[in-house]
Structure formats: C-alpha cells, structure tokens
Amino acid sequence: MSNLHEKAVLVKLTSHKPTLMRRADDKTAQLQQLTDDKAAAAYVKLFKFRTPVQEVLSRHREVIRLHQRLTLPYEDRGPRLLPNARYLDYTTQMRTAMDSVAEWFDQHRAHYATYVGADCAARGWRVQPDEYPTIEQFEDALSHDLEFTPMPQLTHFLFDLSPADRAAFEQRQSAVADRAVDDALDRVRKPLDALLGKLQTYAGQPGQRFSPALLRNLTSGISDMDALLLQDVPPALRAQLDSLTTTLNALLLDHTVLHDSGWIRADLTDQLHDARAVLTSTTTATRTVAA
Secondary structure, eight states: OTTGGGTEEEEEEEEEOOOOEEEOHHHHHHHHHHHTOTTOOOEEETTOSOSTHHHHHHHHHHHHHHHHHHSBOSSTTSOEEEEGGGHHHHHHHHHHHHHHHHHHHHHHGGGHHHHHHHHHHHTTTSSOGGGSOOHHHHHHHSEEEEEEEEOOOGGGOSSOOOHHHHHHHHHHHHHHHHHHHHHHHHHHHHHHHHHHHHHHHOOOOTTOOOOTHHHHHHHHHHHHHHHHOSSOOOHHHHHHHHHHHHHHHHHHHOTTHHHHOHHHHHHHHHHHHHHHHHHHHHHHHHHHHHO
C-alpha cells in the first residue's frame, strides 16, 4: 500500500510499573545449597494475595489490552498502526483508561498501608512493609506514555534511493498492509470460529451451558474490524456480516432460545458457515486491494 501514510499513523504505548519482586534471602540460601549454585536466587511476589491493589494492577493491564484492541500490528513490541479516522476515538478511550488508574490512587491512597499490611499478614509476615514501594513510588511507577509519529514514506528520505532500496521499501509497506488486513479480519474470524466450535458440541442438553459472551465477542469483533480495516469491506462480506449482526443482536436479547430450539441453532450455524466462507474467499482479494 504505497499510500499507507495517508491512512494511518504510528502510536507507541510505553508502560511503566514498579518492581513487585523481592529477593528472599532465606529461600535463596536454601536454593543455593540445594543446587550448589551461588548464582541461584529465590524471589517473592509482592501483592500476591487479594487486596484492592489487584484492582489497580488490573486497570493498568487494561490500558495495554485496549491499545492492542484499538490498533493494528506494525512492529513486534514497538509502535502499532492507528487508522487516521480513529485517532479521536482512540485517544478518548485511552485517556479514560489511563485516568482510571489515577482515580484508583485518589480513592485508595489513605488505605494503601492497610493493603500492604494485609499482604504481609497473608504471608505470615515473612515479608515486611518496608520491602514494599511507598504509595508515592507505586503511583509514580504505574503509568503509561503515548507517542504518535507519522508513517514513513519515500519523501522522508533526504537522498535518492536506489531502485533496489525503493523496491524493498515498497515491499515492506505492502507486507505491513497485508499484516494489518489479516489482523483486522481476524477480529471477526477468531470469535466466529469460537462460536462455531461451541455450536458443534452444544445441543441444549441438561447440564450444557452456553455463554452469551460468545455472541457479544463476535458482534464486538465485527465492530472492531469495521473500525480498523484500512479500506472498504468487500460488498459480499459486508452483506454477510450485516445479516449475521442482525441475528446476533436478536439472540442477545434472549439467548435461551439457543437452548430451546434446535432449528435456531442450525440456522445460526448455517449463517456462520456462510460468513466464514465469504471471509475466507475475500481475504486474498482484500489483501490484493491493500497492496
């Protein structure tokens, strides 16, 4: 995709968190004696037991998960692609998620010492409170940074590239676009396959359970694909997904009908197979358009 820079920017999320591992001197001595290895060391994980601190750590991880959901791959452990049209939505959602971490500290700052004490007590006081980060250290370390940069393009080079280097650059851009397309389509393919797999074994028998999350995951996947795909969805796929979304939304109003009605399960299975077939057949065509 030679005009990839017109459709997306790069965004890098850098996550910071405090060190929550402490060397256990007594266990280290035992381990070194057992293994006859003076380099061996044993560590304990702070905040191992359930306290409200687990909530803020979960909120911190949610920022990373949200970043992955709202962007497309570019480099492993590096920046990711963000469609230009999604910039405002992305920044709004990410700032809200990051603010949620800060809000936890506002609500729990006064009780932090209690949480530390509870974790120490659960360990039989084998770890002492002074081995934990202070609330200030914990808050300063638990953060995220966002950095936006434009996509590289040939005009960024201050010198003329050789034909071979130009071709290599274009080939890399095409590979990036292909990977982005595959990732966007996987937002539908993976939850679709998960739902199909469940329906292959689910017959509404006593004791069998069906989670409506399987339906929600697919509708969310379709929405994510629509937001992230860097070109129009092919008409045949669009028609299948629109029809499937209508069915899924109706079932989400009362998913118990899937337990009670074999023909409804069969109809949903047929729709999923049809959508899967069109998704597979259009993947190569979509990537060709992207390239």
